[in-house]
Amino acid sequence: MKILVPVKRVVDANVKVRVKPDQSGVELANVKMSMNPFDEISVEEAVRLKEKGVATEVVVVSVGPAQAQETLRTALAMGADRGILVTTDGPTESLAVAKLLAKIVAEEAPGLVILGKQAIDDDANQTGQMLAALLGWGQGTFASKVEPTADTVSVTREIDGGLETVELKLPAVVTTDLRLNEPRYASLPNIMKAKAKPIANKTPADYGVDVTPRLTTLKVTEPPKRSAGIKVKTVDELIEKLKNSGVIA
């Protein structure tokens, strides 16, 4: 079985993001970028399935700027076999990415597509779901356990009430949650080997997909600064204050 893993290049989780002065977005120039942490979990899961002999090949895909090649290299250094880079300089919206992925799926015919449940830049949480819908495949989202058999995959999902296990017919779409696994550190020999692994360079036009944004960003602002707290002496006083501020009735 072949596994396809889409990975996104995002602002590193440790960077304190700043809003651009014109409020058109967040500052990306000269900011440290890394692989979306949920995608690291997806790559790890795919590589583990390959190491277990369940998967035969792990193909990673990134849609983004030319530098997303580094993100693909990171995935290759973790153990993926080859990469596909779909270069586009504009914003990457979920639907456009899902459409591109659907075309790539048609070419590659993977048994599983493993995506992160969301990317930490937009927190949209919809690419996997959109892809499943476009393909007409089953989806197992927010996975904390993934167990494929010959023609099904059992996915344990993290839901509000606890855990839910679904069984999907293959091929299927899975999106990963934090507790699925702990991604490995790339080893030095694998970093060196990753240099020689192939990355195919594509454009949205190659797949006939129009990636023109459909959303308009009106304004991006910093979250309001937290104002100083106050100390209350009694529970009654607390309730009083909450009532007065309109938080409770």
Add this chain to the structure above:
Amino acid sequence: MSYTPPLAEQRFVLETIARIDELQALPGFEAATPDLVEAVLTEAGKLAADLFAPLNVVGDKIGSKAVDGVVTTPPGFKEAYNAYAEGGWIGLGAHPEHGGQGLPFVLASAVQEQITSANMAFSLCPMLTLGAIEALQAHASPEQQALYLAPLIEGRWTGTMNLTEPQAGSDVGALRATATPAADGTWRVKGQKIFITWGEHDLTENIVHLVLARTPDAPAGTKGISLFIVPKFLVNADGSLGARNDARVVSTEHKLGIHGSPTCTMAFGDNDDCVGYLVGAENAGMRAMFTMMNHARINVGLEGVAIAERAYQQALTFAGERVQSAKFGGAREPVRIIEHADVRRMLMTVRAFTQAARAIAYLNAAAVDRAHAEADAAKKAEAQGLADLLTPVTKAFSTDIGVEMSSLALQVFGGMGFIEETGAAQHYRDSRIAPIYEGTNGIQALDLVGRKLPMDGGRHWRSLLQRERSFVGGLPKTGELGQMVPYLEDAIEALQTASVWISGNEGDKLADTAAGATPYLRMFGLTIGASLLARQAAEAARRLDVGEGDPAFLKAKIATARFFAEQLLPAAPALLGPITRGADLLYAIPEDALPG
């Protein structure tokens, strides 16, 4: 207490000072492309930040102690070590035929710097293994290499370096450990070694001790020293482990810092059954040990850089948060201390010294790479000369900086700096060993004036000074870069004068050379450090001009170079007097009058 690897800074110094692009063009280093360098620094940086940095305080508090011949390392060390070893990081610079990656030493040094910043006590373990690998690659027989190198490179075993004995510290030639030939062609080693770093531990299944000892009838002093492999567990011909060797830890030291690193007293041959294997020829041990020490000295120099970097990062965070006092001459409101001029002075000083010392160390490591890889004999010799010349400077200047800067960074914390929970105190305590081991800084200064300056008729210091002089001559006379020029010219002139003076001393005057050695090394470090920062500033200005790179980073590069040249470098020409003053004043008071 987090650590953020200074990736942009490291890469910039690798590019502009180590000229890793030129190294990559040399045979053997083809793999060191810019994207690989980036990937290596990023991925090793993750290990340093995520795995080793969190163990730094644990290592300090719990420490590694010997109890009944067993050294237990602090919780978490073993897992972190395994991740590092299994990741193949120890073999970064080692020869490919034994499983290494053959990447440049300077890149290995940059990775070592990250690990050391994160956890200095821990970093000594892989550092000593690297030294052992280096010595065995250069001097061991093919059979010995086949047996020992792969497990060391894979990190399955670690290495140690055993020189010091109670009566033989700086004077290695005074050592007394003995080795006598056995009937089977091996040797029996006997003697006590003290202060052996990572001499015993529970991280790996075996430890390869490299031990200096004397064979029967060996000449006195350093000419009669031989090098032996003494494995903790004997190694069978097929590489499997055999009997426990008669080499044991007696105790570990209670010490000022690096508590996570076991500093061991080792007993070799207490039961007259310590098997050793001679490396290279009899009485050639000192040369072999120097191979190991030259690498180790550069890495120890980097410890100074690494600890100053970590101390800087923490001081900077604290200074941005602590609110105290209104600004002198400003409004009445208390401000964050980072706004006070004196706190800025401390932060800028730490920053500038750290970057100057890093530049010297990377230039030195890159010269080692050139000496190794250049095909042209003249270029090879020139690179070797530069590497030899810079090694005592890298070791002593940087480790002095490490102590001074971790002290200054601690000062930024005020009272909290003196309190252990901020971690500033640990950096200060940890930094203090580096000027002592691997040849004290006093010994380094003597090495610089006594051996390195006269080498090849003084050719190497002359060409280094000429190189820097013509670089400064080519700087614009105006603008930000131009501001630095007079300061740089003064310092280079003073260094030239001091070097000529030292080179002219002979006979009775050698006492004056010895007296001026330490301030001379300081002047050397200040001057070359300033010049290397100015080179970076010039490159930063060029990139700004053509719109390449991160403007904030590049502007800070220029400002840091200027701060060093205009605020710190003036100390260099001022040392000319003290250097050339001679020994008289040092001995003016007779010894019996010194008390009181």
